[in-house]
Amino acid sequence: MKWSTAWLNGGVVLCVLASWEWWVRSLDVPVYLLPGPLAIATAFGMHSRGLIVGALVTTGEALSGLVLGSLFGLLLAMFLNFWERLEPAVMGVALFAKSTPLIAIAPILTIWLGFGPAPKIVITALITFFPVLVNSLTGLRAADPAVHAVMQSWHASRWEVFVHLRWRAQYPYLLAALKSVAPLSLVGAVVAEWLGASSGLGQLMWLAYNNLNLPLLFAAAVVLSLIGSLLYQVVVVFERRLYI
């Protein structure tokens, strides 16, 4: 990005923040309804340690769930690539697991697995596996039929077709899925924390909410957005490295 472009974009963001602050002050909006940027920044300073620890805990849970869910989705897609006839059963169960409301299963998982990271990881995995499964399966099947015919003419086995053709053909689909589930994984972790946790940004937000500490709630939300964008960027960088 050029310096002039950077200044322009930074300027726009500053203007928005300044008008927000001015609007909150001039209308005398109570801080428990909508805090201004300065109040949120102050909350950052006051609770920096709690926010950093919470961010580390939540990111750890989200990443673990993301990796677990993605691997599970990928393995299921591979399984269905070889055993297509089991697709109705496998997809039926997968869809069932995916459609169950988080709010309904999070407390049950907390009862089973405790207040630690385990239920958060499971919930995040439940959220992330399905998009990966669907996209990966679509990608595996989107392999160029003309290339497939050539490989068939070589009498390639299904495994050889998978290794040399289908696996690579699914990359764009898989990466698209990862781009959408990487930020989503945080939602899973935070919602699970909100419903019962001993640490994490979700728990911090729950506490802030109950104390009507909206500046802290906003500060935690900003941290979550930053982590979400970061996770997305990690996938983007990974994608670039893959194709160059």
Place this chain on the structure above:
Amino acid sequence: MQLPTAVEVNVAGLGFGYPSASGSLQTLAGINLNIRPGSFVSIVGANGCGKSTLLKLMAGLLVPQSGSITLSGEPVAAMRARKQIAWMAQAPALLPWLTVVQNVRLALQINSQHGASVHDPAAMVNAVGLAEFAGAYPATLSGGMQQRAALARALVLNAGLWLLDEPFSALDEMTREALATDVLELLSKSGATVVWVTHQVQEAVRLSDYVYVLSARPAQVQREIKIGLARPRDEQSAGFMALVGEVRAALANPLEGVL
């Protein structure tokens, strides 16, 4: 070096149709062919008459709905399992994430008969004039270059039967003439049977032992024309031009000999 055994192709009463909204679109209606081992055969016919379908059936990529194909007395599947068939499609169909030489090598890797390879992938890439582009990815090549890469990938195989579906269609005139000659030389040296689908009557007569003219869809073999000229063939000779005329005439009158 182990040369493959040339394959004899017997096609008897072969019928095939593609599924369509109204049931089945009959493409081949009773094709009969007897291709001697080691011969070079061209199949010509109007657009959409089923030439590519016939080749796919011979390659075992499609299953006949009636009639049969035997390759040296064996079913197609058995010959395919012994990796004796090389098929080349109209589209280059290269793997986009592999370089030219890697694409050629992959064919050998999957289709190798216990390491009995006749050709070196790099040498084959050179032979089709892509030496400088051996390390290039298909997306950076022109259509003609991609097709040459696909040709190299087919020719590197140690097959007893070559099924070539218009492999020169995307090449310019000069490259086509030069390549076609080289390919013939290569294939006649290998002693394999070659079945070549083409629209180029002149080239068909120049390269083939037999030219089969297919009728319009649903296709039948309309004419079998023996090209008995000595090689190398003089395209200016009266005999050559008469044969070209004969093939063209058969093509121009697609119902001749059918009814």
